[in-house]
Amino acid sequence: xxxxxxxxxxxxxxxxxxxxxxxxxxxxxxxxxxxxxxxxxxxxxxxxxxxxxxxxxxxxxxxxxxxxxxxxxxxxxxxxxxxxxxxxxxxxxxxxxxxxxxxxxxxxxxxxxxxxxxxxxxxxxxxxxxxxxxxxxxxxxxxxxxxxxxxxxxxxxxxxxxxxxxxxxxxxxxxxxxxxxxxxxxxxxxxxxxxxxxxxxxxxxxxxxxxxxxxxx
Amino acid sequence: xxxxxxxxxxxxxxxxxxxxxxxxxxxxxxxxxxxxxxxxxxxxxxxxxxxxxxxxxxxxxxxxxxxxxxxxxxxxxxxxxxxxxxxxxxxxxxxxxxxxxxxxxxxxxxxxxxxxxxxxxxxxxxxxxxxxxxxxxxxxxxxxxxxxxxxxxxxxxxxxxxxxxxxxxxxxxxxxxxxxxxxxxxxxxxxxxxxxxxxxxxxxxxxxxxxxxxxxxxxxxxxxxxxxxxxxxxxxxxxxxxxxxxxxxxxxxxxxxxxxxxxxxxxxxxxxxxxxxxxxxxxxxxxxxxxxxxxxxxxxxxxxxxxxxxxxxxxxxxxxxxxxxxxxxxxxxxxxxxxxxxxxxxxxxxxxxxxxxxxxxxxxxxxxxxxxxxxxxxxxxxxxxxxxxxxxxxxxxxxxxxxxxxxxxxxxxxxxxxxxxxxxxxxxxxxxxxxxxxxxxxxxxxxxxxxxxxxxxxxxxxxxxxxxxxxxxxxxxxxxxxxxxxxxxxxxxxxxxxxxxxxxxxxxxxxxxxxxxxxxxxxxxxxxxxxxxxxxxxxxxxxxxxxxxxxxxxxxxxxxxxxxxx
Numbered sequence: 085x086x087x088x089x090x091x092x093x094x095x096x097x098x099x100x101x102x103x104x105x106x107x108x109x110x111x112x113x114x115x116x117x118x119x120x121x122x123x124x125x126x127x128x129x130x131x132x133x134x135x136x137x138x139x140x141x142x143x144x145x146x147x148x149x150x151x152x153x154x155x156x157x158x159x160x161x162x163x164x165x166x167x168x169x170x171x172x173x174x175x176x177x178x179x180x181x182x183x184x185x186x187x188x189x190x191x192x193x194x195x196x197x198x199x200x201x202x203x204x205x206x207x208x209x210x211x212x213x214x215x216x217x218x219x220x221x222x223x224x225x226x227x228x229x230x231x232x233x234x235x236x237x238x239x240x241x242x243x244x245x246x247x248x249x250x251x252x253x254x255x256x257x258x259x260x261x262x263x264x265x266x267x268x269x270x271x272x273x274x275x276x277x278x279x280x281x282x283x284x285x286x287x288x289x290x291x292x293x294x295x296x297x298x299x300x301x
Numbered sequence: 302x303x304x305x306x307x308x309x310x311x312x313x314x315x316x317x318x319x320x321x322x323x324x325x326x327x328x329x330x331x332x333x334x335x336x337x338x339x340x341x342x343x344x345x346x347x348x349x350x351x352x353x354x355x356x357x358x359x360x361x362x363x364x365x366x367x368x369x370x371x372x373x374x375x376x377x378x379x380x381x382x383x384x385x386x387x388x389x390x391x392x393x394x395x396x397x398x399x400x401x402x403x404x405x406x407x408x409x410x411x412x413x414x415x416x417x418x419x420x421x422x423x424x425x426x427x428x429x430x431x432x433x434x435x436x437x438x439x440x441x442x443x444x445x446x447x448x449x450x451x452x453x454x455x456x457x458x459x460x461x462x463x464x465x466x467x468x469x470x471x472x473x474x475x476x477x478x479x480x481x482x483x484x485x486x487x488x489x490x491x492x493x494x495x496x497x498x499x500x501x502x503x504x505x506x507x508x509x510x511x512x513x514x515x516x517x518x519x520x521x522x523x524x525x526x527x528x529x530x531x532x533x534x535x536x537x538x539x540x541x542x543x544x545x546x547x548x549x550x551x552x553x554x555x556x557x558x559x560x561x562x563x564x565x566x567x568x569x570x571x572x573x574x575x576x577x578x579x580x581x582x583x584x585x586x587x588x589x590x591x592x593x594x595x596x597x598x599x600x601x602x603x604x605x606x607x608x609x610x611x612x613x614x615x616x617x618x619x620x621x622x623x624x625x626x627x628x629x630x631x632x633x634x635x636x637x638x639x640x641x642x643x644x645x646x647x648x649x650x651x652x653x654x655x656x657x658x659x660x661x662x663x664x665x666x667x668x669x670x671x672x673x674x675x676x677x678x679x680x681x682x683x684x685x686x687x688x689x690x691x692x693x694x695x696x697x698x699x700x701x702x703x704x705x706x707x708x709x710x711x712x713x714x715x716x717x718x719x720x721x722x723x724x725x726x727x728x729x730x731x732x733x734x735x736x737x738x739x740x741x742x743x744x745x746x747x748x749x750x751x752x753x754x755x756x757x758x759x760x761x762x763x764x765x766x767x768x769x770x771x772x773x774x775x776x777x778x779x780x781x782x783x784x785x786x787x788x789x790x791x792x793x794x795x796x797x798x799x800x801x802x803x804x805x806x807x808x809x810x811x812x813x814x815x816x817x818x819x820x821x822x823x824x825x826x827x828x829x830x831x832x833x834x835x836x837x838x839x840x841x842x843x844x845x846x847x848x849x850x851x852x853x854x855x856x857x858x859x860x861x862x863x864x865x866x867x
Contacts, residue, residue: 136764139693159767160775166768172761175865176783185779186769218865236769 086151088112089240089272094145096128096137103141104129104293110240110272115263115286118276120293126276130244133274134166135159149239165238165271167246167262171225173217179204179228180213186236203231207261223254230262234269241266243275247282259285307691308774314684319703321681322744325737326707329715330569332722336562343725344555353563360560362539363567370542370571373455373535374525377462378579382517384463384618385470387611389509390501391604393478401615402475405468408622410795410845412802414822415838417461417533419625421450422632422831424457427640429628435641444640451536458535462524464618470516471615476753477512481505496601498608503594507587514583515701519708521579522572526711529804529823542568543713550717550809561717569714576709626842633835652832656840660821667801667817667844670732674739675796678747679789685748686755687777690763695756704745716809723810730812738806743796750795754788784866786859790852797848801841818844 088111095105103125110116118126132143136159147155147162154162173182183200191199197213204212207227217225226246233241246262247255259282266273275286283290335341339350357363392398423429427444435441450457483505490500510517526543535541540548542564549561632638636647689695696704719738723730758781766776782789804819811820822837860866 131764134764134768136760136767158772159764160770160772162768163770164768166764168761168765170761172759172765173865174762174766174780174784176786176860176863185766185771188770216862216864218863232769238768242768 086148088114088150089274090146090148091133092146092148094129094132094143094147096125096132097142097144098125098128099140100142106291107145108289108291110274110288112270112272113267115266115273115275115288117283117286117288117290118274118293119278119280119283119290121278126278126293127244130166130242130274130276133162133242134164135162163237163239164242165233165236165240166242166244167229167233169245169248171217171222171229173225173228173232175218177217178213179209179215179217179220182217182228183213183231183235186232188237199235203235204228207231222250223258226250226254226258227261230258230265234265238271241271241273243273243277245277246275248277248279255281256285307688311684311688311691314681314688318681318685318744321677321737321740322707323703325719325741326710326715328722329717329719330710332718332720332725333562333565333569333715334718336559336718336721337566339559341555341559341721341725343721344558346559353559356560357563357567360545362545363542363564366539366542366545367567367571369455369536369539370525370568371575373459373462373531373541374521374572374575376455376459377466377524378517378521380459380463381466381470381520384467384611384614385474386502386506387498387607388471388615389474389478390498390506391608391611392615393483393501397612401619402471404619404623405471405615407846407849408619409468409472410798410849411465411622411626412798412819412841412845413465413527414529414533414802414804414819415629415841416465416622416625417530418822418826418834418838419627419629420457420461420464420621421533422628422835423621423625424460425450429624429631429643432641433643441641448536450534453536455531455535455541458531458541459524461530461534462527464621465530466520466524467615467618470513470520473513473516474509477509478505480512481508483509494599494601496599496604498604498611499600503590507590510583515705518576518579519705521575522709522711525572525575526568526713528713529819532823533826542571543711546713546717547805547808550720551813558717558721562721565714565717568711572709572711572714626839629835629838629842631835632831633839635832635835649832652836655833656836660818660837660840663816663818663821664840664844666732666815667819670736670739670807670815670817671797671800671844674736674743674800675747675793677736677740678744678796679751679793681744682748682751682792683755683782683789686752687781690755690760691773696752704748707741708745712805716805720809720812723812730810730814732811732815735807735811735815738810739800739803742803742806743799746799747792747796751785751788751792754785758785787852787856787866790855791849794848794852798845801844 088109090109091106093107096103106129108116118129120126128137128141131137133147135157137143146153149162149164174185177185180200183204184196187196187199200213201210204210207230209224209227209231217228220228243262247259250258263273263286275282277283337353339346339348339352421428425431426447426449431439431441431444486504487500490504495503528543528547531541531544535544539545546561546564546568549557549564631645633652634648634650635645636649638645716738720730723734728734762780762784763776766780771779801817802819804823807815807817807820818837818841822834822841825834825837856866
């Protein structure tokens with residue numbers, strides 16, 4: 085099967101010592117949850133996927149996205165959307181400019197503005213274009229992050245503790261929103277979390293990592 | 302991901318930066334060594350000889366000049382470091398400390414020459430202090446005949462350097478304090494029964510000193526070889542070794558350059574030896590400190606004496622600089638001002654209108670040199686930091702030494718050689734070489750100013766931008782540079798301040814033909830026209846303050862609707 089996100093014999097080494105091994109396929113619209121306490125290298129796995137592995141780490145294996153090997157592509161050509169625990173909205177840009185940041189070039193100015201408005205309205209943020217992101221609530225920021233990521237038309241979605249910063253009620257709401265949108269676009273989702281509630285809500289397979297030694301399922 | 306993916310230009314930038322920074326130093330040292338041993342093709346001399354050193358030894362002032370360089374260097378560095386240490390030990394974290402910190406930060410940028418003139422105008426026998434105290438307290442109807450400035454021991458020179466370098470060391474120490482977890486160290490020390498000052502000296506100082514060691518070395522090397530401050534506050538018969546080198550360099554007799562080169566090598570050896578002695582002193586102090594700590598003596602009573610002393614010393618040196626600037630300002634608009642009147646009897650704008658009529662070209666050249674040198678330095682530094690970011694490799698401690706190297710080699714040791722080299726190669730001195738010489742000194746400070754905020758930037762912004770399909774260049778221009786606008790403008794202001802304050806590179810590499818506010822101000826020192834000096838000193842200070850003001854106001858205006866960057 086070539087559709088979806090495939091981690092083919094992926095192994096991350098830190099200073100030559102194996103840290104994580106993953107061999108898994110996430111079909112379109114599914115969520116694979118990677119769980120484990122902090123410090124086991126969950127985020128390092130995502131850094132390998134986004135092409136931003138820190139010095140001292142090495143990644144082996146292949147990343148296959150819809151049948152295409154993207155392992156050797158530079159970070160900006162992989163089209164893997166990522167959401168972090170922090171919203172990481174660019175503080176020098178307005179909400180609208182943030183949302184438009186990842187839009188592919190082309191189309192008229194009005195056309196692009198309309199796509200941004202529509203996407204913001206879709207998450208309940210109509211007329212928010214001119215706002216300063218620093219003035220938004222936590223939930224609003226998370227939704228702008230989601231919109232910004234979706235507008236860049238990613239082919240898979242990575243979640244790095246994406247809901248950990250939100251309080252319980254908001255957390256369920258944003259989580260539902262993200263999973264909904266991912267399913268609607270048939271995006272494979274790889275979620276890294278330490279929270280069992282996230283894993284239950286995702287409904288997909290769970291990959292448990294342990295702290296003291298690399299494990300594989 | 303791997304370094305090979307870096308664009309060629311970015312890959313070469315670190316090497317280019319090192320070349321811009323160390324190339325002139327190396328070339329200048331080479332251009333010093335050859336004439337020092339009698340090889341000077343421009344004057345037809347090609348046979349090596351030791352004659353230049355013999356000529357230097359024959360100069361009766363050589364021992365006194367060398368001794369003066371050493372004593373003023375050590376005295377001012379010890380005093381500046383001592384004040385900073387005691388002030389931090391006794392007062393860090395208090396309100397008085399924050400007030401003084403805010404006062405001292407802008408003083409850091411006041412050019413050396415302006416500080417020196419201000420101090421001279423304040424403490425000279427006919428200075429403002431004497432006028433304020435006379436005749437009611439001193440009984441003086443005329444200026445007393447004592448050498449309060451340009452004293453033969455170089456005490457005024459050392460005092461000028463102390464008040465100027467103190468803010469620099471304080472800011473470096475403050476940056477270090479944040480990294481050594483001083484608060485918790487102090488809580489532990491207090492819990493073990495140590496007083497504030499002695500507890501700080503025992504528990505925090507060693508960690509802070511380890512971080513500011515290189516800046517301290519820079520202060521020592523600089524204080525030993527400074528020229529402009531020594532011309533204003535130092536003795537003249539004999540002057541310090543560095544001043545003598547500049548005198549020899551400006552002698553119309555080209556043969557004098559050989560003696561100057563020999564003296565420059567002596568200066569280099571003196572600084573190297575002084576740094577070695579200082580290093581040995583560090584070991585000695587560390588050993589004594591350990592014994593003190595192990596002895597268990599708390600010396601808790603020391604606070605009562607040391608804390609007021611530290612506040613007076615730190616506050617006093619800040620006050621001296623501020624009062625000095627005020628004195629410059631008063632003199633710049635003074636009409637007739639007879640001794641011992643506390644204020645001039647009238648106000649006159651004549652000095653300023655003369656400056657307005659003739660100073661335009663000087664101001665333009667000052668601004669041009671500062672702007673171009675800073676732009677070059679900023680481009681190189683940002684390129685290096687970006688290459689470092691993309692390679693995911695931080696600067697090594699060895700790299701940090703390289704950045705400090707141009708600040709550790711005395712200016713008088715390599716600038717004359719650089720000028721001689723230009724002469725030998727038949728190159729004209731002028732704006733271009735002066736700008737490149739300024740880059741040597743601007744670059745390290747821009748690097749030191751921008752490095753920390755650059756590295757403190759959240760790298761996940763780059764990950765997010767890349768995941769949104771933005772190439773590394775786009776991440777730099779569209780995300781990182783705008784977000785770091787404030788520290789970038791501050792670094793630019795620091796660079797401009799360093800350039801505006803440069804005296805020797807402009808004088809020597811410009812071959813005396815390039816005039817900036819600083820060279821003009823220092824040239825006025827021998828003339829004694831206090832009104833003109835006041836004007837130039839203030840103009841110099843203004844030229845430095847303006848970029849800092851812009852660096853503060855511009856981001857505040859641009860980001861007025863962006864609370865995340867406020």
